[in-house]
Amino acid sequence: LLMLGIETSCDDTAAAVVRGDGEILSQVVSSQEDLLVRWGGVAPKMAEEAHSLAIDQVVQKALDDANVSENDLSAVAVTVGPGLSLCLRVGVHKARKIAKSFRLPIVGVHHMEAHALVSRLVNKDLDFPFLALLISGGHNLLVLAHGLGQYVQLGTTIDDAIGEAYDKSARWLGLDMRKGGGPALEQLALEGDPNAVKFSVPMRQHKDCNFSYAGLKTQVRLAIESRNISTDDVPISSATKDDRQIRANIAASFQRVAVLHLEERCQRAVEWALKMEPSIKYFVVSGGVASNQYVRTHLNQIAEKNGLQLVCPPPRLCTDNGVMIAWTGIEHFIAGRFDEPPAVDEPDDMQYDLRPRWPLGEEYSEGRSVSR
Numbered sequence: 001l002l003m004l005g006i007e008t009s010c011d012d013t014a015a016a017v018v019r020g021d022g023e024i025l026s027q028v029v030s031s032q033e034d035l036l037v038r039w040g041g042v043a044p045k046m047a048e049e050a051h052s053l054a055i056d057q058v059v060q061k062a063l064d065d066a067n068v069s070e071n072d073l074s075a076v077a078v079t080v081g082p083g084l085s086l087c088l089r090v091g092v093h094k095a096r097k098i099a100k101s102f103r104l105p106i107v108g109v110h111h112m113e114a115h116a117l118v119s120r121l122v123n124k125d126l127d128f129p130f131l132a133l134l135i136s137g138g139h140n141l142l143v144l145a146h147g148l149g150q151y152v153q154l155g156t157t158i159d160d161a162i163g164e165a166y167d168k169s170a171r172w173l174g175l176d177m178r179k180g181g182g183p184a185l186e187q188l189a190l191e192g193d194p195n196a197v198k199f200s201v202p203m204r205q206h207k208d209c210n211f212s213y214a215g216l217k218t219q220v221r222l223a224i225e226s227r228n229i230s231t232d233d234v235p236i237s238s239a240t241k242d243d244r245q246i247r248a249n250i251a252a253s254f255q256r257v258a259v260l261h262l263e264e265r266c267q268r269a270v271e272w273a274l275k276m277e278p279s280i281k282y283f284v285v286s287g288g289v290a291s292n293q294y295v296r297t298h299l300n301q302i303a304e305k306n307g308l309q310l311v312c313p314p315p316r317l318c319t320d321n322g323v324m325i326a327w328t329g330i331e332h333f334i335a336g337r338f339d340e341p342p343a344v345d346e347p348d349d350m351q352y353d354l355r356p357r358w359p360l361g362e363e364y365s366e367g368r369s370v371s372r
């Protein structure tokens, strides 16, 4: 079994070829760092153009690196949601074009399910049910995974995701955004005192598993403003030693509280999950922010404290990639969940069935019953 995976839901154009047994044959990612740095976020129209420019090359390189041709593939997996419609469309269009020409089945993949399931490629012993924390630029999800396509959502963010808070804070601190705000902030935080700035931990009065990062983001901005450091026109590279230390302290203090918030909600989620499924052995942490070493260390402590094993994919499988799409495609394909190849006369301008907003399973809150 050989699966091509295509991902274009956000700002990375990615493709990969993965074998049925989980062997990664190739992995290609083209990011829009320059656009992100210039525009301070993802502008849908520009992101779409960048995907359109990159997609053919990225897919071709994935096939070449894997040393296979389209004829060798068993099927094509592609992200159909959630994400920006304009962007999703580029990947789905490419996938259907290949599937049409080479008579291949198609698997439509849920981007967040893929972030969760790539952990099963990494750790072959990882069986359902398991608990997963998915932390990225657009999502902050705690889910109980009962089986393929079967998830119960224990918590989500009521405003921003943690990755968004990292990105904005990094920008306000004048950090170099070229390799992403998250990694830059993590790096700077190493030089700072995590107790220097007293940020308050979000949502302590809410005894649930939801998250909130908008308030913490605002606290960071106020901390910067009240210290009179003009981070807008002075990038960190030209800051004085004292100024740099202040910024590092803010970064470290932000990171401490941002992750403490994760820890508190995860501890409660573990308790909820074990009540529903006492057989759970694994705690999966994935999504772009899971590539952060401080995050990994602290969530590993939560896992150990509760007798669970942490499974955190290697960083390049945590951030957006084609491997997770191909692997999730493999899981669904084996389970018989795929679409037949597109009709030979399918028009190029067809309206595809995209799912820009696509919840990952039913919501659950303690006290309310679970319906699956």
Ligand code: ATP
Pocket (backbone or CB within 6 Å): 009, 010, 011, 082, 083, 111, 135, 136, 137, 138, 139, 162, 163, 164, 166, 167, 180, 181, 182, 183, 186, 287, 288, 289, 290, 291, 292, 293, 318, 319, 320
């Ligand atoms: P989503 O998965 O919600 O659709 P996305 O696909 O854009 O969003 P990912 O690629 O999964 O997101 O993750 C990107 C996010 O991860 C960004 O917000 C980025 O700042 C963050 N991130 C990446 N590395 C780190 C790090 N070392 N520390 C903190 N955050 C990080």
Ligand code: FE
Pocket (backbone or CB within 6 Å): 111, 115, 136, 137, 287, 288, 319, 320
């Ligand atoms: Fe993602």
